Amino acid sequence: MLKRNPPSAFCLLPSAFCLPSSAFRLPLSASRLLLFAFCLLLAACSPSPAPPPVETATPTVLATLPPPVTPTLDTPTPSSTPPPQNIRPQYALDVQFNYANKTAIVDETIVYVNNSADTLTSLVFGVEATCSQSFTLNSVSINQSPISDYVFDYQNVQAYIRHRLEVPLPQPLPPNGQATVQINFGLILPVVGNFSDETSLCSQIYGYTAQQVNLVDWYPFIVPYVTGKGWVLHNPWYYGEHLTFEAADFDVRVEFTDGSNPVIAASGEEVASDGAASRRFRLEAGRNFALSFAPEYRVLTKTVGDVVIYSYYFPPYETAAAAVLNATAQSFEIYSQRFGPYIHKTLSVVQGDFNDGMEYSALYYHSKGIYNNYDGTLKNHLTAVSVHETAHQWWFEQVGNDQGFEPWLDEALATYSEIVYYETVQPDALKDWWWIYRFDPYKPLNQVDARIYEGEGQRPYWNKVYLNGAHFLQDLRARIGDEAFFAFLQDYLAQMRGKIATTDDFFRILREHTSADLSDLIAQYFQNPH
């Protein structure tokens, strides 16, 4: 991600005044700094909604929340069964969507294999649509047994509580055991960015505008389970992403029940539907599945190898949309060569009807402001953000990570990928533009490995995790040389593709490619020793 709204719960001013509204409007003017200081002052003296707890514990934190129905949930059972097979969850989502009313009824089926070494007695889901209070759970069954004693406080005033659903299993699920979950739920979409008392904790993309519908993080998903530790579901925060996704397979059908027929942008490729009234999409080994509908979308396409790249846009923006497509396709080729191959058949770029950008599987959103400000050159926000978001299809999508606790693993690498792009297509941009543009005001901080909750505001968070992270990678490359650096990145991708990488994985694989002493670099950039 490159742009999220600021933590407005901390400030009574309109949020756009509290922090820079774009990652790229650098440097901060004195007036902005004064406004930011004013916001902090207001936050200190004004009543505001209680923020969610800052997470400082290990990923087991939510395993300590309300006790499960059966007493063995959080006390993993050691097992002598064979090693887990690591079979991906299979999601089938059948969406009946009323475009006129912006409502949906969804049948969801998940085939889940317990890939951990622990015996599970319940399943934990992240239900992000509850943040905007647009979600209704109609029924849950597991292995065709209806379940009613689930734990789901979806009306709780605290978004970080209501996004967690825990469903007890009818029988304990041993390692390699399989369960089939069926969920029926309803959505009444909110207006984008216009919901609840904790607005700034909710997605700024999910919902609808006058010309667009966006379904992102819209269905209950089973959060990762770490052997011996528990379920990984962190609290939402005012900036940054808090979710961690296992790679999964998706089969999604969409039918419009009101006779409408909008253009559909989707994660994954469209396949023939066996029902004339529905459209069907499939994605393998994706982290999540996003959909966007708009009657007015236009689309430009480009084929790179066997991958089709789509640029969805609104009619006045064809020139900028073509530039987005070109930058995405060009960086796509460069990353494929420097890092390793992409795994999907499509990549869709969607012009948002809002000022935010975000990566999803095989799809990313661009802020509408990016299109408005395009100046026809490579040295501009549109190009830099396009190649940053494209890089997330490697660092986030292929190599997953705990975005709440270790956001540097995807954001520093996506930011550094901008350099890999520019040094290939326009090296002089790095001398006279990129570093100044991205690193001013750059202040060295040994907090690359900060959690989102330690960001101390969106701008400082970007500085710590994105910019210092990219600077660390630049220094690392200078220390070990280009050959070892790119051999490491390729190996990191190959070893961690489809998995959830940790900072320990990063340094373990790095040390397979260099014997250089890195202790001074690590001390300079990281809070914790690695």
Ligand SMILES: [Zn+2]
């Ligand atoms: Zn990013």
